[in-house]
Amino acid sequence: MRCLVTGGNVKVIGKAVHSLSRIGDELYVEPTEDGLSLRAVNSSRSAYACFLFAPLFFQLYEEGSLDPDGETFRCKVLMKSFLGVFRSLPSLEKMVEKCLISLNPRASRLVVQLHCKYGVTKTHNLSFQECELLQAVFDKELCANTLRAPARVLVDAVVHFPVTLAEVTLGVSPAGKVSFRNYLDEETEPSRTMVTELCLSEDEFQDVQVQQQSHVTFCLKEFRGILSFAESSNLPLNIHFDSPGRPAIFTLSDPLLEVHLVLATLSDPNSSSQVHSTTLQARPANGAFPTATPDDDFTGDDIDSYMIAMESTCEEGLGLPSSPTFPQRHPHPGAALESQSSAMESDLEGAVPGTPPQKKFRSLFFGSVLTPSQAGTHPGPSQDVLAEDSEGES
């Protein structure tokens, strides 16, 4: 794989990495025929972001040859390492003329080479791990509500909230009022905490489509990450959301770049149905059409425990949750995950919890994609361990 970025686009990549660094500790790199994708997910799987740079974004774009299985190369690197290359955006802008991202298979290194002014070349050799496809399952077409606004409007909206605020609630009404409000979780005492609410009228938005009054609560930190990218790129931000508990999808697009941020939202503990059935059309990774998912999507494969980092949700806990939880996802026999993978059962209860999430967002909507070679296999607990995950806990 070889990608050459030149001129102002170097800073765009840098900003993208900065935004992704607010999400997770690892950067997933995948060159595809549609372009280079950079993705991240947080440890509790409640936030996912993907930046897809089209081939034309690059002066030179070679996705590289497919491996013997017909799969494109994918890897993940430590976010800290990758971010270190692009840490100082002002100096990127001033000094770097070209950036070459390539794979050195002999040394097993992802090479990021910055060609700077005055003949200086900085070469960063980053070690990587091969990995599974990281793909969140979501479909913005299924969301009942859509908002589109210039990033500036949204940046000005969140400036009123303290930097340390964890979650914010976005509310809309059919009358065209859009509000942001800080979310107080049960641990904070309402009689001691300041509540801030900002109301915007629909005139400030380029597009408002609201089916019914609703509100969703999501993490502000990750949202701010994409907002700062949107502001610098001057692109309007689209927000697609539905009812509490269903993911909120934030998108930016232009001919050369597509950005998706998917955030889990807190589910309403008072909602009548604890179990959401989300008929999400899976988003195909490689263009193939997925089989319809009649029932809940759910996380991967307890074998690939490194990927899951999922905490088990117990049936009993659903009674009357004292804290907002995500609806229990029931493994549905025969339900398909996304992409060309076959139907896959995931035993949620058996999943090994990864880093315990600090918040009560539960992991939600990920599908682990099986390689085509495994398509047709009905996976069960005896599925082969995927060799790539050499560092997985087993």
Add this chain to the structure above:
Amino acid sequence: MRFRAKIVDVACLNHFTRVINTIAKLAKTCTLRLTVDKLYFILTDKVANGGVSMWCELNQGNFFDEFQMEGVAAEHNEIYLELTPENLSRALKTAQNAKTVKIKLTNKHCPCVTVAVELPSLSSSSRIVTHDIPVGVIPRRLWNDFREPSVPDFDVSIYLPVLKTMKSVVERMKNLSNCIVLEANLNGEMNLKIETDLVSVTTHFKGLGNPPWVSEDGSQNSTQDRDPESMAEARIDIRKLLQLLAGQQVNPTKALCNIVSKRIVHFILLHEEVSLQYFIPALA
């Protein structure tokens, strides 16, 4: 009990915000007393504060375009609230370009001071941000706790040096010691001293001037009999002094302190529309 006030002028808003920021640096929670003409921010001396107390007075007319206050009862036409000034400071922070700022007493899930900021926006309707700041209503029977402190019977009264200079001196001394000795005499001389096992540092200020105090009955102030060279001193917590100096966002019109030897230092900072008194007790 009702309270509604509105600020429309940008300069007034900035000024009010700066006052609130200063208060927020001096006290985590304090009492807000509202009368028909004035607002007071009061901190009474408690062990929890380290014995410091504060009295800050503003004329409402200098800040608000509209001000309506109805106290708890006709003959007690005042409101006393306990609040966290940091919240008010945060609410005002992003309101600096507002069209109007309304502050009112409301009862949401609990008594609140609601700050409603109307911001300019590109669309026809303004953007409204509301901040509900929970407050505690202080019952009338406790109002006596919040009376204005009287000026102590001081030994020396002296104008302070330029606060910025004083602050940078004290800041550096803070790294060496927790206590600072503040001493001054009637000759306009002030020393700031710290003393540790390893080092002692003294900064001398001269030519500061002593404010002319006249006691209420018009008689000669007892300090006139005092030897002008003799220093009155008090050893105080350096962090409290630094809090006071660091919180000042604008140079006061007048800044002075009254020292009661070994007992207390009484600071008075006067701006055009705001007066601030701060008491720091001497350490044992």
